[in-house]
Amino acid sequence: MLHESSLADAADRLWEELPGHRVEILNGSIVVTPPPDGPHQVTLSSLIVACHEAGDRQAGLRTVAGIGLWLPTGPDDYAVPDLAIVDADFQDALVEKNSYAPHVFRLVLEVTSSNWTNDTATKVDVYARAGIPVYLIADRRHDEVLVYADPVDGKYADPVRYQRGQSVPVPESVGVTLDLAVNTLLDGED
Secondary structure, three states, rough: OOOOOHHHHHHHHHHHHHHOEEEEEOOEEEEEEOOOOHHHHHHHHHHHHEEEEEEEOOOOOOEEEEEEEEOOOOOHHHHHHHOEEEEEEHHHHEEEEEEEEEEEEEEEEEEEEOOOOHHHHHHHHHHHOOOOEEEEEEEEOOEEEEEEEHHHHOEEOEEEEEEOOEEEEEOHHHOHHHEEEHHHHHHHHO
């Protein structure tokens, strides 16, 4: 990696050499995440279906997994959220490296894995600085769901926390009415 011409080139090389891994640049550092487990992916599938049933397309939105989010935190910074609800015309906001401008993102969701501190700390900061209206974390390590919303001056207020047995109402600013079961978000099952 020392011979790469830039951080972005090094990230591209890692992406090529580690199929199935997620490569991101957060705050000027390369972050590599191993492939997700089954419950993680079942959670995402369940949410895509729930968003479709809630009328995301009729509301001018798309629910997509694994697209890049270009970040204003560094010259090559980008994240690849697990799931996002974006404006239907998000493809017109391509920046580079299959990453899109933050203004088309309405909600970003992360389901924690082995690198849970990135989701619960680093990404809280970078998503707030990017102005992402709603950041939802299914924190499997701490068995709760956190919702950060409406960043002001690049910072989110303290999250609203939800426990098992509760339902998470997605803020109206997203553009669809959704109540998501905490158990589904954490376990991937209804």
